[in-house]
Amino acid sequence: MSMGDRTQISETGRSAAGLLRLAGRTSWPYLLLLPTVALLFAFTLYPLLQGLWMSLFRRGLVVVPQVPESIPVFVGFDNYLKLFADKDFVLSLVRTVLFVVVAVPVQLAASLGLALLLAPQTRFNAVMRTIVFFPSMISGLIIGVIWAWLFARNSGLVNYGLSLLGIPAVPWLEQDQLAQAAVVVAWVWGGAGFNMMILIAGLTAIPKDLYEAAAIDGTSRWRRFTRITLPLLEPSVVVVVVLGVIGAFQVYEIVVSLTTGGPGRATVFLVQNIYDTAFRKPNQAGLAAAQSGVLFVILMVLTILQLRVARRRG
Amino acid sequence: MKIVKHTAMALVAATALATPVIASELQLGWYVDGDEQEQTLRTLLDQYTKLHPDTTFDLQITPYDGMSEKFRQYAASGIMPDVSLTSSMEPVVRPFLVDWAEVNGKDWINQFVKGWADGAKLGDKVIAAPLDVTAVGIFYNVDAFAKAGVAVPQAGATWDDVLPALKQVSEKAGVRFPLVWDVSAHRYLTYQFQYGNHIYSEDAPVKVAMDDASWVAVLKQFVKVTEDYMPPGLWSGSSSDKPYDMFVNQQAVAYMSGSWQIQSFNDNAAFKWQAGPTPKGTVSSSNVGGNYLVAFNTSKHLDEAISFVNWITSPEVQAVYAKNFGLLPANKLATDVAYSSPDATAAVKGFQQDLENSPRYAATDQAWPEMQAGVWDAVKASVTSVVSGQSTAEDAVAMLHAAAEAAITATK
Numbered sequence: 001m002s003m004g005d006r007t008q009i010s011e012t013g014r015s016a017a018g019l020l021r022l023a024g025r026t027s028w029p030y031l032l033l034l035p036t037v038a039l040l041f042a043f044t045l046y047p048l049l050q051g052l053w054m055s056l057f058r059r060g061l062v063v064v065p066q067v068p069e070s071i072p073v074f075v076g077f078d079n080y081l082k083l084f085a086d087k088d089f090v091l092s093l094v095r096t097v098l099f100v101v102v103a104v105p106v107q108l109a110a111s112l113g114l115a116l117l118l119a120p121q122t123r124f125n126a127v128m129r130t131i132v133f134f135p136s137m138i139s140g141l142i143i144g145v146i147w148a149w150l151f152a153r154n155s156g157l158v159n160y161g162l163s164l165l166g167i168p169a170v171p172w173l174e175q176d177q178l179a180q181a182a183v184v185v186a187w188v189w190g191g192a193g194f195n196m197m198i199l200i201a202g203l204t205a206i207p208k209d210l211y212e213a214a215a216i217d218g219t220s221r222w223r224r225f226t227r228i229t230l231p232l233l234e235p236s237v238v239v240v241v242v243l244g245v246i247g248a249f250q251v252y253e254i255v256v257s258l259t260t261g262g263p264g265r266a267t268v269f270l271v272q273n274i275y276d277t278a279f280r281k282p283n284q285a286g287l288a289a290a291q292s293g294v295l296f297v298i299l300m301v302l303t304i305l306q307l308r309v310a311r312r313r314g
Numbered sequence: 315m316k317i318v319k320h321t322a323m324a325l326v327a328a329t330a331l332a333t334p335v336i337a338s339e340l341q342l343g344w345y346v347d348g349d350e351q352e353q354t355l356r357t358l359l360d361q362y363t364k365l366h367p368d369t370t371f372d373l374q375i376t377p378y379d380g381m382s383e384k385f386r387q388y389a390a391s392g393i394m395p396d397v398s399l400t401s402s403m404e405p406v407v408r409p410f411l412v413d414w415a416e417v418n419g420k421d422w423i424n425q426f427v428k429g430w431a432d433g434a435k436l437g438d439k440v441i442a443a444p445l446d447v448t449a450v451g452i453f454y455n456v457d458a459f460a461k462a463g464v465a466v467p468q469a470g471a472t473w474d475d476v477l478p479a480l481k482q483v484s485e486k487a488g489v490r491f492p493l494v495w496d497v498s499a500h501r502y503l504t505y506q507f508q509y510g511n512h513i514y515s516e517d518a519p520v521k522v523a524m525d526d527a528s529w530v531a532v533l534k535q536f537v538k539v540t541e542d543y544m545p546p547g548l549w550s551g552s553s554s555d556k557p558y559d560m561f562v563n564q565q566a567v568a569y570m571s572g573s574w575q576i577q578s579f580n581d582n583a584a585f586k587w588q589a590g591p592t593p594k595g596t597v598s599s600s601n602v603g604g605n606y607l608v609a610f611n612t613s614k615h616l617d618e619a620i621s622f623v624n625w626i627t628s629p630e631v632q633a634v635y636a637k638n639f640g641l642l643p644a645n646k647l648a649t650d651v652a653y654s655s656p657d658a659t660a661a662v663k664g665f666q667q668d669l670e671n672s673p674r675y676a677a678t679d680q681a682w683p684e685m686q687a688g689v690w691d692a693v694k695a696s697v698t699s700v701v702s703g704q705s706t707a708e709d710a711v712a713m714l715h716a717a718a719e720a721a722i723t724a725t726k
Contacts, residue, residue, distance in 0.1 A: 062386040064406045069724055070386070148554035154490075154545040155555050155565075173554060174547030178701070262552025263702035265695075279383070282687040283725035 002256050020042055027089035048296065055289035061278055079290035082309040088265070092273035096249060099184065099269060103251075104244040106126055107188040109209060111240060116229075119194065119203045129200070133193035140190065144257025147186040150172070151258075176266040179259050183267050191247065195240045203238030204227070238310040249295060270295055338615040339370045340622060343398035343437045345378040348717035349674050355372045355637050362625060369618045382686045388610075396613040397623060399605050402631060403434075403441055405725060412609040414440040417620055425629070426644050429677025443604035443627045444644035446636065447655040449665040450504040450601040451592040453561065456487065459584040461488035466469050469591040473508075476593040477543055477569075492543040494566040499693035500601060501570055503679070505536050506597030512675035513689065515680050522718045523675075529711045532595075537707070551698030562639025572603075573665040580658045589661030599670040599675050602677035604644060642666060684721040692717035698707045 058079070060070025078127045083089050114132055118125045135143060150157050151172035159169040172177050177284060206229065230237075252271040261268040268276075270291070278288035324563075342359075346352045352375065359371045374395060381400055388394040389406035403411065414422060415438060425432050426444040435440040459466045461633045462653055467476045480492035506512070513663060514620040515521040526686065540549040547553050561569035562582055570592075579587055590601065607627065609619045625631055632648035635641070642662060643651060653659045679685070696714045699705035705713070 062383060062390050064386050064390060065680045066406050066409075067386075074319035093384075111442070153547050155560065169546070171547050171550075173552045174550040174702070176704075179552050198648040258554070259552035262698055263547070264699045264704035266702065266704070267552065276691075280688060280691055282721065 006123055020254070029053060037216050043097060051289045052296075053307060055286060055293045057286045059286050060283040061285040063126075067283075072286075074288070079286050080293070082287060083294065085291055086287075088268070089273055089277075091265070091296075092268050092270050095180075095268070096251070096264075096270040101185045103187050103248050106184060107191055107195060107244055108237070108240055110188055110192045111199055112237075114196040115199035115203060119200045123267065128266050129196070132196055135190050135192075138190070138195035138251030141257045143186055143190040144254040147182065147189075147254075151182050161263070173259055174263050176263060179263055179267050183251070183255055183258060186258055187248070190254060191244070192306060194228040195244070198240055199233065199236050202233045206232045238306060242306050243304055246299055249299055249302075328700060334618060335344075337368050337370055338618045338699040339372050339617055340397060340613075340619055341372045341373050341374060341395035343384070343395040345381065345399060347375050351639065358626075358638065362622060365625075366621070369615075369622065384478055390502065392612065394612050395724075396615055397609050399445065399566055400442070400608055401603065401605055402681065402686055403436075403606070403608060404683050404686070407608075408436065408441060410610050410612055411441040412611050412620065414443055414618070418624065425644075426627075426645050427602070427604075429669065429672065430604050430606075430644055430681075432453060432674070432677060433681030436604055442608045445470050445605045445625050446606050446629060446641040447604035447638065447644050448573050449537060449642065450570070450572045450603070450670045451590050451665050451668050452590045453571065453575065455483075455561070455564060455567050455585055456588050456697050458483050458487040458489050458564070458567050460586075460657065461652060465592065466588060467593060471591065471593050473539070473593045473595060477526045477539065480543060480567045489564060489565070489567050490553075491560065491566045493539070493568045494548065495540070496557050496561045496572075497549055497551075497553065497694075497698075499690045500603065500680070501572070502536065502603040502697055503693055504570075504599060504676075505595070507599035507601060507673070507676050507679075508593075509535075510596055512679045513693075513714075514675075514684065516678045517620075520682055520684060520722060522722070524711070524715050524718065526711050526715055527692055529714070530707045533696065533700060533707045533711060540701055542684060547701075548584060549697055549701045551694070551702060558603040561566065566638055570599075573642050573662070574640065576658050576661045576665075577654070577662075580640075580653075580655050587657065590664035590668055591717050597673060598668070598671040599676045600665070600672045600675065601680065602669055603680050604635040604642075642669075649680065684718070684725045687721035689714075689721050691719055 004073055056070040056076060058073060058078070059072035060067065062070065063072065064070050118132065138146075148225045150161075153159060153169055153171050153174055155170070158172065162168075162170065171178060172182050210228050210232075211224060214228060219227070231255050250271050251269050255269060255272060257269050259267045263288070272289050274291045274295070277284045277291060329484055339527060341612065344532045346355060352373075356373065359373065361371055378401075382404060384403070385398075385404040387446075389404075389410070394407075395409060399538065414434075415449060421433060423440045423444075426434075427447045430447045431442045434440050434444055454466055463486065464479055464483050477492070482490040483489065494582045503513075506529065509528065511525065511529050511532055512523055537549075545553075545555055547567075548555055548557070557566070557569060558571065558575070558578075560566045561571075562579065573589075585588070592598070607623050609616070609623055613619045625646060626635065629643075629645050629647035629649075632643040632645040633651045636643035636648060636651045637653055640653075640658070642665060651659075651662065653662055655672070692714045696705075696710040699713075700707050700710050
C-alpha cells in the first residue's frame with residue numbers, strides 16, 4: 001500500500017467519522033424528542049384518528065358478535081348528517097357556544113382585574129395570589145360540588161345568607177338561566193387564578209420606563225392602561241383566550257357535579273351530550289364519535305384563527 | 315434395577331403427599347357502596363377461606379354504572395371472572411351462565427323471594443342466584459307525628475289520605491317540608507306502579523306495556539305532589555338538595571326511599587322513625603330490586619365457584635349477610651336475621667310485607683335488561699323535563715315510550 005493510498009484511507013476514515021459525528025449531532029435532538037412524540041402519538045394522535053375513523057361507522061361501543069346492532073357498518077358521513085337533525089346535539093352545541101361567548105370574556109376580565117390588583121410585589125399580594133390561585137389546583141368535580149353546596153336552594157349557604165336579610169330563596173340551580181349563570185360562576189372561579197398568574201407574568205415583563213415616560217408626559221392612568229398595558233399584554237391575553245376557549249368548549253366535570261345537566265337539559269353542554277350518546281345510549285358510538293369530530297374541528301379552526309389574528313396584530 | 319424402580323416410586327409418592335393441594339383463586343366481579351361495605355365483604359370472603367382453605371378470592375371492584383358495558387366486554391372477549399354480582403343478566407352473557415336448575419335442581423329457586431327469583435329464570439333454566447332484595451318505601455318521622463298530634467298512617471292508606479296528613483304534621487310540628495323523595499327513576503317508577511302502570515310486559519317475549527294516557531295522568535299527579543309537598547325544585551333535575559340529609563336532619567316529615575337506608579337511619583337518626591306502611595295509589599306496590607350472583611361456565615374453578623355461590627345464598631349465611639349489609643335477605647328461609655335494633659327489625663318486616671303485597675310487574679320491570687339500555691335515564695328525564703317546564707307530560711311520556719321500544723331493538 002502506497003503512502004497516497006494510506007492518506008486517502010485515513011481521510012476517508014476521518015470524513016466517515018465526521019459524518020457519523022454530524023449524524024449523531026443532528027439525530028440526538030430527534031432521539032430526545034422520540035419519547036414525547038411516541039406518547040403524543042399513542043395517547044393523542046392515535047385516539048384522535050381512531051375516533052374520526054369510528055365516526056364513519058354505525059356501531060356499538062363494544063362490538064359483541066351476538067348483538068348485530070353493535071357490529072360496525074360503514075356509513076360514510078351519515079353520522080355527521082344525522083347530527084344536524086338531532087335536537088339534543090344541536091341544542092347542546094348552541095348552549096356551548098353561548099357558554100363560551102359569555103364565560104371566556106368574564107373569566108378574562110376577572111383574571112385581568114385580579115392580575116392588575118395583585119401584580120405589585122407585596123407580602124399581602126403574595127398571600128392573596130396563593131389564595132386566588134388555589135381553585136386552579138382543585139379538580140372540576142370538586143369545584144362543582146363546592147358550588148352545589150353553596151347554591152342549593154333549600155339548604156345552601158347563599159340562600160341561607162339571603163334569608164338572614166329577609167330575601168326569599170333563589171332557585172339558583174332550578175331555573176334555566178340562573179343554572180347556566182351558576183355554571184359560568186363556578187367555571188370562572190375555577191380558572192381565574194391560573195389565568196391571573198399568566199397575566200401577572202405578562203405585566204411584569206412590560207418595561208417600567210414606558211410608564212415613567214408616560215407619567216412625565218402627564219398621561220392619565222386609563223390612557224396608560226389602554227395605550228401601554230393592554231397592547232403589550234396582548235401575547236399573554238391571547239394565551240388566556242385560546243386556553244379559555246378550548247376549556248370552555250370542553251366544560252364537563254363542573255356541570256356534572258353542579259347541575260348534572262339540569263334543570264331538565266338546560267345545562268347539558270357538548271361534552272356531556274357526547275358522553276351520554278356514547279355511554280348511556282345503546283350502540284350509538286359512531287354518532288358520539290361524529291360529535292367529537294365536530295368539536296375537534298371547531299376547536300382547531302378557532303385556535304388557528306385566534307393565533308393568526310394575534311400574529312397579524314403582533 | 316428393582317431398587318431404583320422402588321426408590322423412584324417412593325419418591326413420587328412422597329412428593330405427591332408432600333405437595334399441598336393447589337389453591338383456587340376465584341375472580342369475583344363486585345360493586346360496593348363504599349369502603350365500609352368493601353371491608354364487610356372482604357371479612358365475609360375471609361370467613362369462607364377459613365372454612366375452605368383451598369379457595370381464595372381476587373376481588374375486582376367495578377362501578378355499578380359500568381356493569382352493562384363490562385358484561386358486553388366479557389362476551390366480546392370471552393374472558394370472564396368466575397363469579398359476578400349483577401342486577402341484570404345481559405342477553406349477551408346468558409350463554410356463558412351456569413344453569414342453577416341443573417346444578418341444584420329446579421325447585422332450588424323457590425326458596426328465594428318470588429318476584430326477584432322470577433327474574434333469575436330463563437325458560438326452564440335458572441341463570442342467576444338471588445343474593446339480596448331491596449324494596450322502595452316510605453319512612454316517617456314518628457316524633458314529628460307525635461308532636462303534631464296526628465296519627466301515623468296505617469296500612470291501606472292511600473296517597474290521598476297521607477299527603478294532607480304530612481302537610482298537617484309539617485305545619486303543626488314546624489318541620490320544613492311534608493315529604494322528600496329520592497330523585498331517582500327507580501323511586502319514581504314505584505309511584506307509577508302504584509297506579510297500575512308499568513313499562514314492559516311481565517312475560518317473555520318482552521313488549522312495551524305502557525298505557526300512555528294513564529302514564530300522563532299519573533305523571534301530572536306526581537308533578538303536582540312535587541310542587542305541593544316537596545322542597546321547591548327538588549325534582550328539577552339539577553337540585554343539589556339531598557333528601558336523605560333533609561330527613562335525617564328533621565327537615566322533612568316523610569322520606570320516600572328504600573330498604574337500604576335502614577342501617578343508616580339506625581345509626582344516624584336522632585329521632586324515632588318508622589318504615590312504612592307505604593301509601594298506595596290504586597294498588598299497593600313497592601319496587602322489587604336487588605342483586606344476583608352469576609357464575610360463568612368458562613371458569614377454570616367451576617366447582618369452587620358453584621360451592622361459593624351456594625354457600626353465600628344458603629339461609630344461614632344469608633341471615634349474616636343481610637344483617638352485616640343492612641339488606642333484606644333474598645332467601646326466604648333466612649328468617650332469624652338479628653338486625654341491630656328493634657326499629658331496624660320492624661322496618662325490615664315492614665318492607666318485606668310491602669314486597670309481598672306488590673304486583674308481579676314491580677319485580678319484572680326492573681329485571682328486564684332492556685331497562686339498562688337507556689330506559690332508566692328516560693324515566694327520570696320524563697319527570698325532570700316536565701318539572702323544569704321543558705316538556706309537556708304528553709311529550710315526556712311519548713319520549714319514554716319511544717326509548718322503551720328502542721331498548722328492545724338494541725338489546726336483541
